[in-house]
Amino acid sequence: MKKLIIIPLLLFSLLINATTYYCSTTGSDNNTGTLASPFYSWQKGFQTLEAGDTLYLRGGVWYPITGYLNGNNVVFINARTSTDPYNNLPHASHVGHDGTAEDPIVVMAYPGETPILDGSLFVRTAYATAIEMEWTNFWKIKGLTVRNFWQRGLEVECYGFGIYGGSNITLENCTAHNISGEAFSAYLSGGYGSWGSGIAFDTTKFINCDAYNCIDTTSTMGEGYAGNYADAWKVNSSASLDKYGYVSFEGCRAWNCSDDALDIGGIGLIVVKNCWLFDLGKLEGDGCGFKTGGTNSTTTPAAQFPDSITKVVRIITRNLIAWCNGTGIAVVEYPYYYRLNARIYNNTSYNNAYGYNFSINALRPTVLAQYKNNLSYQDGITFSSAYQIYTESHNSWDRIEGWPNYEATDAFTVTNTDFLTIDSAAGYNQLTAGRKADGSLPDITFLRLTAGSDLVNQGTTDVIAAANLTYTGDSPDVGYDEWVDAPDSTATNIITFTLSAQKNQSTISTSMHTVAITVVNGTDVTALEPTITMDYGATINPTSGTARNFTNPIDYTVTSLGTDSTQVWHVTVTIADPDAPTVSTSTVTTYNAGSATLVGTIVSDGATTITASGFVWSTSESPTLANGNIVPNTTRTETTFSNSISPLQKGTTYHVRAYSTNSAGTSYGANVSFTTPALGMIQNGGSQLIWEGKLIIY
Template identity: 25%
Template sequence: MIARSLLLLVALAVPASASTFYVATDGDDSNRGTLEEPFGTIQRAQEFVSPGDTVFIRGGTYRMRESQIARTRRIFAHVIDLHKSGSKGSRIKYWAYKYEKPKFDFSDVKPSGKRVHAFAIGGSWIHIKGIEVVGVQVTVSGHTQSICIANDGSHNVFEHLSMHDGMAIGFYGVGGSDNLILNCDAFRNHDSFSENGRGGNTDGFGYHPTRGGKNNVFRGCRAWLNSDDGFDCINASESITFENCWAMDNGYSADRKSLADGNGFKAGGYGSKTKRQLPRTIPRHVVKDCIAAYNKSSGFYANHHVGGCDWLNNLAYRNGTNFNMLCRTNDNSTDVPGYGHVLKGNVSLASRRLIINVNLAKCELADNRFDPDEPFPDFDIQSLDRSQLTGPRQADGSLPKIAIRPSGASTLKFP
């Protein structure tokens, strides 16, 4: 009896083996979800997954239809709605199969009066890898936004995603903590429909966490030719980290037509909020080892933040303004030169405004290159062109290698 009880306890302690499911363009949701009989949609696959399971997505173009909208809620239309959660150590994975390239085209999804979330991620402990999202639409004529990847979950990983040539923000989050956005690209996104087509809400990447949404990190991501900003965390109640990310040509169309704001990295700020509406503790965003080049407005922008941020080992090149450290007083009422910032190891080149709006007495600066007359002979800046910055990623998904050689006091490090 004792031996039988021990065997039962051992059996209960051993987790069930993880399952694998498959989705393919020629699949069918009535299939079993195997490699030989794949499902036709990710939404169907989600019905079967449990923590630790993997859904492999075969290559090809998935032409999404309006009839496939999984959920509507108030003004929102969630087309693919991933609300199931994995667990610590047992994520649910939605991965491109081997070296194949699945593309999800949302050009035909135009629900009237709805904000489209192409992928709405409500679950936690999820890992999405290797998919492409294109053609996401906007159908609301007033102030609005659509989103390629909308995240509200925690402990999620978004890896090697490409979100481009649509009207929507590439990646966007408000809820959730401990998320990693890794080696993702967002480019050529422009809302040409709402608010007279200026594209004022179409950033490459945005995270605006509410209180408790800590430890959200962007690493190795690129944003270019988005109609508004490359990276934006306005109204964030918790700190965001941007690490080894690049922002280029934002605020312009592909034919160099001027569109919306056009900042590379917009870190902080609270618009017209009153002091009572501000976070209890103003977050310090961290921007480090990043490149901002050719953006219409500021490469690195504090955006009227109520306090300082950390700007470490960044390179700004040929932006309208390279570094703009503008802050506001602690009641968010009056613009003032930037205070509380830590600027170390940054390089600013080839702009009429290398750094502006900074109170040197109230910031900590060290080992920067902001003086145009300061010698910097070994910096091969001529090689820093658009073709390098937007070139193919390396085989492991990391940023492409670029041929620039920093020297002097800066500790800039790029691939």
């Protein structure tokens, strides 16, 4: 009976000891942290929390100037108080606390509000991190945005969210963008026992998080090329002899990053499900959707850590990867790596340089990764290194002997008609659309299967147990999407409307249901073929690409998906007036005391006829037709023209500009100056000199 009494008392004790704190842009770190008297800085809020506590961040934008721990981190937590395993010294940088499995520490956006940490004013020549958590365990963070954290020097690391040596962290609905480095970086230690965090297990989750616009243009990080240090996620999972660390990604997105979306390593189990990764590889970055590998056998002997042969350590399923300059899903298995026991099921690789690949590993020729129900469509190369024998079935390709060691499957044929939406512009708009109110991914039609697609029911059920997949119909479908009736929608908006000859961006009004476009002067508008993208699931009549006469305003009818709501759109095309021409003046390189040769180029005729061109010159800067000497160009049929001017005075500075005229007006090139030699020297490559009437070659 005593036990029945003690347990409720313990639970009650924990409950009353938990505290809720608040931070606000109008607060002060001298406050008590209550709703009525909130803290100001995120650092104050984070470091105050103990197990079971909750911190609410109110909406608004914080612009920190100084940081914590040598000024390099805006927010810094290091809950470890024991000896550092690397240098056997106490942790002098201890600040903050751990949660526990039963009572995690929670930091979250105040309901209905968006707190943003903006690093625009945070200037550091050393590394810079928005939120850094070292040797910290059992935290849950939800709804935070960090942005605009930049490298301020060469070979300098920069992060949005950084986790080092910790475990059991959950980040949900967090966003990192405009980071010139890694948006999310996590080196997890759960499962390493006393050597690491002291936590015997790790379950770290990234749920519905976004990372975009991560490009390290100012640093090569020692590898000799720019763009290679801005992954959306750089994660290394943990493991011990008998327990595996566990990291999961679900509903996450990454786009416009110079390196990879998910660069994930380590021997722990990593599950990636229902993520969208696209538009990757800028400058000289690798540009892979997933880059994942096994464990280095030279530093991780099998006697100490289990070889990845014994257990599945990667499950990659239901993901969409598009427009990558590298590989959609790349398995890295260098000669000194263990093979990676991975299950790669029901993914779609679209329009990437490579769809799928794994490395050559002669020391371990048995490939452990398995590929089933995957789709590669319009990739440059479907499968690289495909000559190695591996387990695959029910993909859009079949393995064959002989180069290139794969061919399109004969079980079904993939065409554009298999998909509800295939247009790239429409797809990009859908993939980057705002999330739903609950933080989940938006509804899209891009690369989703149509009802009549022959990819439906073409997969194998072998994937169900290994990847815990669900499906409708007789069998799973091929690719990331499992066909179901698309959700009904009332959306009838035109998203983009473009013409090949348009002069500037279309003006689209969703309230007035109008589109206005200006095309360049001289365009024949009687048979233009517009490219049109619509809102989710909507259709348009006439269809995109249908030639129409735009001499007068014309109408289009947009119909929503399922509900059959319609909306008439009015489209007006205007022919632009001619532009004034564009002309350039070349540097004067050939001249002497008496004359000079001038060269000009008509860069653009302004979409109409050039009526005059030539040069104006003077001893005054920026001469014009009104105040300068004029040398007309008599052969206006040529884009580049030249003429000479004379007589010139010795030791005098002259200014010259090319000019060009059409019905819209006259334009001038840049002012170019030169000075004639006082002694009559000819400037022509520096090889001739006239002295007292004699030609000297030297």
